[in-house]
Amino acid sequence: MPQASRAAQASSIPAYRKIQDLIAKRIETGELHAGDAVHSERALASMHGVSLMTARHALIALEREGLVERRRGAGTFVAPPKIHFNKLMSFTEQLATRGLSATSKVLTCKTVNDVPEIAARLALPSTARLFKLERLRSGANEPFAVETCYLSADEFQSLKQPSHALGSLFTRMEKEYGIEIAYADEDIDATVAGARVARLLAIPRSHPLLRIRQTIYSTKGKPILYVLGLYRADRHTLRIRRFR
Amino acid sequence: MPQASRAAQASSIPAYRKIQDLIAKRIETGELHAGDAVHSERALASMHGVSLMTARHALIALEREGLVERRRGAGTFVAPPKIHFNKLMSFTEQLATRGLSATSKVLTCKTVNDVPEIAARLALPSTARLFKLERLRSGANEPFAVETCYLSADEFQSLKQPSHALGSLFTRMEKEYGIEIAYADEDIDATVAGARVARLLAIPRSHPLLRIRQTIYSTKGKPILYVLGLYRADRHTLRIRRFR
DNA sequence: AAGTGGTCTAGACCACGGC
DNA sequence: CCGTGGTCTAGACCACTTC
Numbered sequence: 001m002p003q004a005s006r007a008a009q010a011s012s013i014p015a016y017r018k019i020q021d022l023i024a025k026r027i028e029t030g031e032l033h034a035g036d037a038v039h040s041e042r043a044l045a046s047m048h049g050v051s052l053m054t055a056r057h058a059l060i061a062l063e064r065e066g067l068v069e070r071r072r073g074a075g076t077f078v079a080p081p082k083i084h085f086n087k088l089m090s091f092t093e094q095l096a097t098r099g100l101s102a103t104s105k106v107l108t109c110k111t112v113n114d115v116p117e118i119a120a121r122l123a124l125p126s127t128a129r130l131f132k133l134e135r136l137r138s139g140a141n142e143p144f145a146v147e148t149c150y151l152s153a154d155e156f157q158s159l160k161q162p163s164h165a166l167g168s169l170f171t172r173m174e175k176e177y178g179i180e181i182a183y184a185d186e187d188i189d190a191t192v193a194g195a196r197v198a199r200l201l202a203i204p205r206s207h208p209l210l211r212i213r214q215t216i217y218s219t220k221g222k223p224i225l226y227v228l229g230l231y232r233a234d235r236h237t238l239r240i241r242r243f244r
Numbered sequence: 245m246p247q248a249s250r251a252a253q254a255s256s257i258p259a260y261r262k263i264q265d266l267i268a269k270r271i272e273t274g275e276l277h278a279g280d281a282v283h284s285e286r287a288l289a290s291m292h293g294v295s296l297m298t299a300r301h302a303l304i305a306l307e308r309e310g311l312v313e314r315r316r317g318a319g320t321f322v323a324p325p326k327i328h329f330n331k332l333m334s335f336t337e338q339l340a341t342r343g344l345s346a347t348s349k350v351l352t353c354k355t356v357n358d359v360p361e362i363a364a365r366l367a368l369p370s371t372a373r374l375f376k377l378e379r380l381r382s383g384a385n386e387p388f389a390v391e392t393c394y395l396s397a398d399e400f401q402s403l404k405q406p407s408h409a410l411g412s413l414f415t416r417m418e419k420e421y422g423i424e425i426a427y428a429d430e431d432i433d434a435t436v437a438g439a440r441v442a443r444l445l446a447i448p449r450s451h452p453l454l455r456i457r458q459t460i461y462s463t464k465g466k467p468i469l470y471v472l473g474l475y476r477a478d479r480h481t482l483r484i485r486r487f488r
Numbered sequence: 489a490a491g492t493g494g495t496c497t498a499g500a501c502c503a504c505g506g507c
Numbered sequence: 508c509c510g511t512g513g514t515c516t517a518g519a520c521c522a523c524t525t526c
Binding site: 040041042056059070071072073074075076 | 491492494
């Protein structure tokens with residue numbers, strides 16, 4: 001038996017992956033803190049009965065994940081917790097990072113088919129029926145955004161129930177339809193409040209608003225959700241990081 | 245000589261790196277087009293007289309660069325040219341991607357020391373002298389942004405010359421000071437035009453503007469440049485991609 | 489000097505894709 | 508079916524960091 005991999009393959013999970021997951025878990029649970037040394041390639045190899053290249057593979061994968069840093073001649077160390085820039089987060093998640101609790105009031109909840117330009121953004125025929133959900137979103141008891149979501153009415157029938165509209169659309173899509181959200185392309189510009197939005201957000205007319213139009217894609221590259229958001233500029237700034 | 249790596253190390257460039265660079269060059273020069281198959285691991289190994297693992301290393305590195313896609317059972321293929329999202333670009337570069345030529349007019353060019361809050365963002369003492377450069381930026385013969393840059397007057401003395409102010413600050417910093425720009429943190433919100441900006445941009449007062457405040461960092465993590473930009477919302481949208 | 493990651497060998501079996 | 512990438516072995520020498 002010149003091939004030891006066969007034995008390790010019993011669970012069909014690669015050996016390097018098991019080592020990787022094990023270390024990742026030890027970091028996430030706090031058993032290992034930022035700056036702590038992780039077992040060396042050689043230590044991992046002998047501990048798990050694998051070759052150096054395999055242990056190495058695990059550490060390289062962890063490095064690519066950003067969980068550890070490798071320093072030649074020194075060792076592999078737990079990386080400082082990374083700040084997530086440009087991360088796509090739901091409204092609820094966004095506020096949670098600032099220690100605020102989110103509330104949300106449904107303004108509109110119906111099926112429409114008179115917005116072909118939005119259907120097109122979701123790669124649907126212009127006649128497609130869309131589920132439209134418009135919500136007034138508040139943090140710290142102050143309204144600060146009006147968000148309008150559009151999604152295929154045929155594909156996501158269960159999401160039409162307004163009773164659950166408060167639950168995060170993201171998590172519901174993932175749970176009820178097995179759709180994993182991957183990324184969003186966003187167009188950002190500025191506008192001013194019209195009469196209706198001004199009233200909803202309790203600001204004077206012609207106040208500046210940050211307008212964000214998102215097309216949200218699944219891991220398969222399929223457009224899933226279109227969101228038009230209008231944010232009070234005095235209560236909300238978008239923070240991003242861009243790289244050269 | 246059980247170790248072949250010694251011979252390959254003559255140039256001190258790793259073998260896998262040489263293979264990687266060679267393929268990268270063939271893609272960049274257009275010798276290989278998107279979708280074309282790249283040599284397989286085995287082919288590269290025998291062509292360059294290296295082991296499979298080494299050829300493999302080269303292909304994996306190319307995949308991480310985004311230059312190729314690897315499909316198990318099929319092969320390694322040149323990836324479609326990737327659109328660069330969230331890429332930090334100078335004004336000139338941004339317009340170039342849209343096929344427009346940029347023009348720029350210097351409005352202010354002086355040394356100031358009465359903006360401690362900006363000095364603080366550049367990690368300078370509040371008494372630091374700052375070089376302030378305010379420019380009206382136009383594309384397609386229409387003004388559409390007012391950008392104000394601040395940088396340390398002491399560290400970047402040669403950049404004070406307004407005669408060269410039109411040249412990209414980015415490239416001048418890289419050439420004259422050996423500073424490589426790495427990333428920018430940006431705060432984005434909306435505001436409305438005041439009297440002066442409205443006149444400069446040839447828009448009515450109270451028109452919406454996209455406001456972007458950038459702090460630009462070098463590869464060493466040092467804040468180098470602070471830029472406040474006001475963009476006509478009707479001529480400019482920011483496009484970003486965010487990931488879950 | 490001892491230990492670490494970086495590179496490399498010369499093979500191997502497997503799962504998968506396309507013909 | 509054959510070729511592909513995915514995983515893996517049991518070693519090796521080198522450059523580097525730390526002590």
